[in-house]
Amino acid sequence: MRFTAIGVVIAGIVGLFAYAGGWLTPRSLSPASMINTFEQVNGQHPGFRRNHAKGVCVSGYFESNGRGVALSKASVFLPGRVPIIGRFALAGGQPYFADAPHTVRSMAILFELPDGEEWRTGINNTPVFSVNTPQGFHDQLLASASDPATGKPDPARMNDFLAKHPETAKAMQLIRSHPVSSGFENSTYNSLNAFRFINAGGAVVPVRWAMLPVQPFEPISTAPSRPDDRNYLFDVLIASIHSHPLEWHLVISVGQPGDPTNDATLPWPPDRQQIDVGTLTIDHVESEDINPARDINFDPLVLPNGIAASDDPLLSARSAAYSESFTRREGEHKDPSLVSTAETEK
Amino acid sequence: MGTTNNPTQFALLSRILHWSMAAMILVMLFIGVSMVTSLGNYHRLVAIHRPLGIMILILAAIRLINRKFTKLPAFPPTMSPRERFAATASEKLLYALMFALPLVGWGMLSAGHYPIVMFGPFHLPPILPANPTLYSVLRKAHTIFAYLLFLTFLAHLSAVLFHTLIVRDRLLDRMALWPIRSGKSKVNAD
Secondary structure (H helix, E strand, C coil): CHHHHHHHHHHHHHHHHHHHCCCCCCCCCCHHHHHHHHHHHHCCCCCCCCCCCEEEEEEEEEEECCHHHHCCCCHHHCCEEEEEEEEEEECCCCCCCCCCCCCCEEEEEEEECCCCCEEEEEEECCCCCCCCCHHHHHHHHHHCCECCCCCCECHHHHHHHHHHCHHHHHHHHHHHHCCCECCHHHCCEECCCCEEEECCCCCEEEEEEEEEECCCCCECCCCCCCCCCCCHHHHHHHHHHHHCCEEEEEEEEECCCCCCCCCCCCCCCCCCCEEEEEEEEEEEEECCCCCHHHHCCCCCCCCCCCEEECCCHHHHHHHHHHHHHHHHHHCCCCCCCCCCHHHHCC | CCCCCCCCCCCHHHHHHHHHHHHHHHHHHHHHHHHCCCCCCHHHHHHHHHHHHHHHHHHHHHHHHHHHCCCCCCCCCCCCHHHHHHHHHHHHHHHHHHHHHHHHHHHHHHHCCCCEEEECCEEECCCCCCCHHHHHHHHHHHHHHHHHHHHHHHHHHHHHHHHHHHHCCCHHHHHCCCCCCCCCCCCCCC
C-alpha cells in the first residue's frame, strides 16, 4: 500500500514533467517542429539560418537625435552614437537561391548600447506580415512548398490555405500593391510586429518602427538586369556601401488605443504620429564567411530596458524558433556563403 | 538537543535553504523543459528562467558555505553503509549540478553572443568568449545536466519516501522545517 503511494507520487511527477516537456502532445506546434518544417520545405542546408538563409553582414552606427527619449527610456534614444552590426538577407531557407526582385528583403540590426545592453531587431521590406499566428506561419510555409513532382508550389494547396486564412489573403493584397524598390539599399524596412515603449515616467505606448532609406526610391526594373548574376541584389548593395555610407531614418509609429498590436497582418492608420528618432549609417560590408554577425541570433525579443514585447503571439514564437534554428546551425559545419568574401571585396 | 553529539536536525538555515531551493529547482526544471517546447510561452518563461537560475547559483554558494560551518545530523541507524554511501554520493551530485546548471547556462549564453539579461537594465557580463562550437557543446550539456538533475531529484525523493513511509525511521525529521525534539525521534546520534 505504502509502496503504491510512493509509486503514485513519483509517477505523477514524471507524468507532469513529460506533459510540460510536450511528450504527451507530440503533434502540437513547437520550436523544433517549426524548424523541422523549414528543413522539410527547403531541404537540409547545415550551418545556415533556417530562414533568411542568404545574407551579407554589415556594420556602422546609429546616431540618435534624442527625440525618442519622450517615448522610451532605452539608452539607445539618448542623444549620441552607438555602434551597430547587422545583416541584410533574403527571406526563405535557401542559401544558394538566385536573387529575385520580389523575394522579401530583410535588415537585421544589433544596437550595442554603452552599458552592455543590446537591442536586436529583424525587419522586412513588406508593409505588413502575411500571417498573424505561429500556426498560420507554419501552414503557409507548407502550402507554399514546392511540389516534388512539378518543382513548383501547388496552387490548390495555397488556395486552400488562403480560404482558411482570410487575413493572409488581405495581407497579400497589401503586400502586392506596395511598390517594391530596386534593391536592398533603397528599401523601407518595417518592424511588422508591435512593441511597447516605456518612458522614464512609466508611460507605456504601443509602437511599430521602420527604417526609411535616405537613398532615393527607384522602382524595380521590369526585366532582371543581370540574369547571369545570382547575387545581383547583394552586389548592388555591396557596391553602394563601398561608394558611400548608406543611411536610414529610424521612424517610430505611435499607436493609439484600439490599434491592433496582436495582429501583424493589419496596418495601422497612416495618420499615426511618426517620430524620426535618429539615423542609421551603414559603412562597412563583409561576407558571412568572416563576419561574427553570422553567429548572432537576431532574436526580436533581445530588447533593452524601455522596449518590451507587445501581445503579438508571433514575437514569442519568433524568439523560440530563432533560438532553435541558432542552436542547430551553431553545432553544424559551416559551408561558405554564396555572397563570398571575394564578392564583398569587389 | 545534545551539544556533544550530532544534532537531530539540520541547522535552521540549512533547512530553510533546502526547502526554498527544492521548490526553486523543481520550478526551474519544469520551466526549462516546457519553454524549449513552447512557442507561445517561450519568452515569458525564458525571462524567468535566467534570473531564477542565477538566484539558485547564489543560494547554492550560500548553502555550500553554510554546510561547511554547521554540524550535520547523523544518518539514522536504519541506513546501511551502502545506503549511506548512495545518499552522500547523490548529495554531492546534487550540489555539483546546482552549481553546474546555472554556470553552464551563463557560459552558454556568453558563448552564443547573447546579452545575459536579468531584469530591467540589469544584466550580467559574459563569462566566456563568443564561439559557435562552445555554445553548441554547452547548450547540449545544459540539457543533459538538467535531465540528470531531474533523475537525481527523483532518486532522492524516492529514498526519503521509502525511509519515511516504509522503514518509518523518521528520516524526514532531520530536514523538517519545524523543530523535532530528540526524545520524540528515533533518530539519535550513534
